[in-house]
Amino acid sequence: MEQVRILIVDDEASLRLGVRTILSQEGFDVEEAQTGEEAIGKIRATPPRLVLQDVNMGPGMKGFEVCRWVKANPMTRQIGVLMLTADAEKGTVMECLESGADDYLLKPYDSAKLLEKVRRILSKETPQAADGLEMTEGRGIDVEMSESSEPDSQKDSAVAAAPQPMK
Numbered sequence: 001m002e003q004v005r006i007l008i009v010d011d012e013a014s015l016r017l018g019v020r021t022i023l024s025q026e027g028f029d030v031e032e033a034q035t036g037e038e039a040i041g042k043i044r045a046t047p048p049r050l051v052l053q054d055v056n057m058g059p060g061m062k063g064f065e066v067c068r069w070v071k072a073n074p075m076t077r078q079i080g081v082l083m084l085t086a087d088a089e090k091g092t093v094m095e096c097l098e099s100g101a102d103d104y105l106l107k108p109y110d111s112a113k114l115l116e117k118v119r120r121i122l123s124k125e126t127p128q129a130a131d132g133l134e135m136t137e138g139r140g141i142d143v144e145m146s147e148s149s150e151p152d153s154q155k156d157s158a159v160a161a162a163p164q165p166m167k
Contacts, residue, residue: 003029004122005046009039009053009066010084019052022111023118036061040069047079050121055085055092064099071100080121084109 006028008019013034020030031048033039037060039051051070055063063083070076083096086107096104102121105114 003027004050005029005031005048006050006052006118007031007033007039007042007048009033009036009051009057009063011035011054011057015054015084019114022114023052026115028118034058036063036066039066043070043076043079047076050080050082050118052082052118053084055083055087055096064095067096067099067101080124082117082121 006023008016008023008030009032010016010019011034016032016034020032023030031042031046033042034057036053036057039053040061042048043051051066053063053066057063061069063085067081067083070079070081077100081101083099083101083104084107085092085096085104088106093104102124103117105117
């Protein structure tokens, strides 16, 4: 049985280590990225089944932008996205879902809640590209990323047209 690959994206090394430990103990193949740009590169090179990422990362792309990029592209939109945030404000939670995230988790969280949400997202159907092409480990994705890291209101139409979650 092939391990399910999960990409953790957070600018805090201690948080990445904690999540990696929890997921690795459950048999997941875990990879890490510190920035949104690094995450996009890793997603292009070897698409994971799930991206687990912080909403607010240091300079550069934020979690919302990475999520919109993933969900706007036909070759990556089936990848699950779980957003992590310490901001319990309704606006932040809504933006997580509006950006296309499959779910969100408020920090601090316990490992049982994290694993429950990860398993729920992964239990959806087997990832397939929009054209019916199966995603395979090690298959690179050549999709243009928006060069902009401007506020969401200035994003190009491809990113702004990300699929919305069902309500």
